[in-house]
Amino acid sequence: MTDDYYPWGGEFTACEPQGCVAVALLNIQYNPPKSVAIYGSLKTENIGIEKIIANTISNPWVRFLVLCGDDIRGHRSGSSLIALHKNGIDHNHRIIHAPGAIPYIENLKEEAIKRFQAQLNVIDLIGEKQKEKIDAVIAECIRKTPPVFGEPYIAIRLKPQATVNLTDNRALHSRILIDYLGKIKKRGA
Amino acid sequence: MFSFTKEQKVFDISGISIGGQPGMYPTVLFGGLFFKGEPDFDDAKRHLQTLYDLSKQTGVPVIPDFFIKKVDYIEPILSFIEKVIPKKHPFSIDIIEPSLKIETLEQLASRKLLPRTIYNSIHIGMTKEENEALGTYTPEAAIIVAFNPKDRSPDGKIEVLENGAHLMEAGLLETARHIGIEKLLIDTAALSPGENSGAAIAALPVIKEEYGLPTGCAIHNVVEKSRWLNDFPFAKKTVDVCSNNTIPLFGGDYALFGPIENAELVVPLIAWQDILVSEYTENYFGINPTASHPRRKLLK
Numbered sequence: 302m303t304d305d306y307y308p309w310g311g312e313f314t315a316c317e318p319q320g321c322v323a324v325a326l327l328n329i330q331y332n333p334p335k336s337v338a339i340y341g342s343l344k345t346e347n348i349g350i351e352k353i354i355a356n357t358i359s360n361p362w363v364r365f366l367v368l369c370g371d372d373i374r375g376h377r378s379g380s381s382l383i384a385l386h387k388n389g390i391d392h393n394h395r396i397i398h399a400p401g402a403i404p405y406i407e408n409l410k411e412e413a414i415k416r417f418q419a420q421l422n423v424i425d426l427i428g429e430k431q432k433e434k435i436d437a438v439i440a441e442c443i444r445k446t447p448p449v450f451g452e453p454y455i456a457i458r459l460k461p462q463a464t465v466n467l468t469d470n471r472a473l474h475s476r477i478l479i480d481y482l483g484k485i486k487k488r489g490a
Numbered sequence: 491m492f493s494f495t496k497e498q499k500v501f502d503i504s505g506i507s508i509g510g511q512p513g514m515y516p517t518v519l520f521g522g523l524f525f526k527g528e529p530d531f532d533d534a535k536r537h538l539q540t541l542y543d544l545s546k547q548t549g550v551p552v553i554p555d556f557f558i559k560k561v562d563y564i565e566p567i568l569s570f571i572e573k574v575i576p577k578k579h580p581f582s583i584d585i586i587e588p589s590l591k592i593e594t595l596e597q598l599a600s601r602k603l604l605p606r607t608i609y610n611s612i613h614i615g616m617t618k619e620e621n622e623a624l625g626t627y628t629p630e631a632a633i634i635v636a637f638n639p640k641d642r643s644p645d646g647k648i649e650v651l652e653n654g655a656h657l658m659e660a661g662l663l664e665t666a667r668h669i670g671i672e673k674l675l676i677d678t679a680a681l682s683p684g685e686n687s688g689a690a691i692a693a694l695p696v697i698k699e700e701y702g703l704p705t706g707c708a709i710h711n712v713v714e715k716s717r718w719l720n721d722f723p724f725a726k727k728t729v730d731v732c733s734n735n736t737i738p739l740f741g742g743d744y745a746l747f748g749p750i751e752n753a754e755l756v757v758p759l760i761a762w763q764d765i766l767v768s769e770y771t772e773n774y775f776g777i778n779p780t781a782s783h784p785r786r787k788l789l790k
Contacts, residue, residue: 310684312717347639348685374559375586393657394640402586403615405657407640459640 306360313341329370346381346401492741504580509704513771521750548761549787582608595627631673642686644693706744
């Protein structure tokens with residue numbers, strides 16, 4: 302069940318499958334209580350955020366996302382995640398008003414982002430590193446016993462569509478089809 | 491081992507040659523300083539001396555890469571560079587935050603250090619203000635990171651160089667040239683295991699063949715992010731150091747090998763790898779190593 306809930310992989314620990322809290326750790330050595338659904342570190346303001354979205358909306362029991370620790374210098378991944386939850390993305394897939402260096406969401410449908418915004422309440426504890434205080438906020442979230450958010454949403458990783466077609470007939474290029482005998486069947490896109 | 495049909499550019503960056511056909515010029519090594527904690531300048535001075543000594547001994551060119559993470563560190567780090575780095579020797583500055591990049595560019599200009607500066611880096615997250623600052627305070631060279639968040643394959647990396655992958659108005663190469671930077675070093679953007687980490691190496695010959703520009707990456711970052719290796723601490727160090735070998739083996743021109751503390755292990759290793767590549771490429775492709783190449787320096 303746990304794997305079904307968290308299909309995208311990443312650096313996380315799954316705890317209570319029906320827990321309502323997910324915890325994103327920013328530059329902090331902290332182990333949340335085992336009553337949370339999932340916790341793990343957030344490093345990057347693009348792929349890292351995508352994994353958090355995919356791995357929280359896939360478990361409808363998760364209703365809170367607690368961000369704690371010091372934000373990642375330069376990447377500002379925590380603040381960018383908060384900006385995403387608040388503002389969404391623009392037509393270039395850039396997180397609106399995100400302070401991070403490369404805050405783009407490229408591998409999720411907008412529908413998945415909307416689901417994330419609707420399902421999750423983001424609790425901003427950026428800057429907070431005291432275990433007791435974070436524990437108390439998590440306990441408070443759990444006490445609220447929020448309802449399950451419908452069915453799991455399994456986000457499919459979007460397949461990139463090539464926009465550059467290299468007229469490349471050299472054997473270095475990756476878009477070359479090779480048959481089982483090792484002979485080149487097709488070159489180019 | 492490779493030789494490319496596309497003409498390969500060789501840039502002279504303040505006395506260090508980078509690029510060309512594999513086997514011609516030695517692999518350039520960037521050693522990082524000040525990644526963690528407060529800058530320790532005494533320690534840095536010692537490590538730099540070791541780095542330069544190793545370079546002299548082996549023929550492998552080295553460039554220090556200064557990580558600047560706080561505005562308060564700009565002034566002391568640039569003063570350190572002025573004082574400690576040999577005159578005319580290049581260095582790179584590695585900064586993530588755009589506002590810090592702009593402030594550093596201004597200070598580099600006022601200290602007349604821009605002709606020795608390799609800007610690390612230009613990528614799709616570049617802000618308008620950063621672009622303008624680069625136009626005013628133009629560094630000698632720049633590392634262009636071919637990171638494409640939607641496609642991490644070699645094709646995706648080409649896409650972001652070529653047309654910005656719809657994330658920018660123009661491709662990264664055109665953007666950098668429009669700013670006025672001609673000496674462009676492509677970084678193939680090594681990502682975590684599970685994120686097509688191998689594409690950073692596969693993209694080296696692809697990009698060299700496509701553009702003829704010097705190409706490399708920080709492949710050691712993949713090792714750092716391989717958490718399972720934490721259970722094998724002794725092997726982890728070996729893997730970290732050896733990961734750099736894959737760059738010259740796949741035709742790359744430079745490696746950002748991580749903390750300068752690893753120089754004593756990495757520099758001789760790359761010298762060994764360069765000799766291996768050179769022996770073959772000279773025999774098979776007729777590429778002669780330059781006078782300073784480790785093969786000429788170490789094999790008498």
